[in-house]
Amino acid sequence: MTVHLLKLCVGVDSLDQLRHWQARRVKIAPLRHITRMTPKRKDELLDGGSLYWVIKGHVQARQRLVGLEPVQDGEIRRCALMLDEELVPTRWQPRRPHQGWRYLDPKDAPPDLRDDQDMTYDMPTELVAELRELGLI
Incomplete structure (x- = not known):
């Protein structure tokens, strides 16, 4: 059974900033994120996990x-x-801060977004956040 990981993206203010940082990084080496602890559910993570x-x-x-x-x-x-x-955009889902990573059950994972599914796909992150806080989207 597939399982996912949930991780805070520290030091990044927007999805565009993460996308830009990773585009530069991938020119040097394969994309990877170093974490202190090794997940014990490796087989489930590599069975379609994200x-x-x-x-x-x-x-x-x-x-x-x-x-x-x-x-x-x-x-x-x-x-x-x-x-x-x-890097696949997802429907925004609020999450409280935590240290390290957490396992995420597939049923609790937000759905992927495609540019034809959500009017906010190409909006600046700050505008989307403000519209969501106002309850307009």
Whole structure:
């Protein structure tokens, strides 16, 4: 059974900023996110699981997980979450801050957005956030 991960995207203010940062990064090396703990549910994560990014208090995007690799940082063992290059926007879903990552059951994951499904797809992040806070979308 598939399971996903939920992770705060610290230091990023918008989905566009994450997209831009990753576009530069992928020119140098495969996309990966280093995390302190190694998920124990590896088989479930690699069976179609994704990393869902929380940006400014909302899940806004996901990336398919393509691998988990051990990383040695001096004496400390870490885990590299290997990511697919496609960053898929999702319907915004509010999330409270947390440390590290959390497992996310597929039934609780927000649906993907495509540009023909939501009028907010190409709007600036700040405008979408304000419209959502006002209850207009």
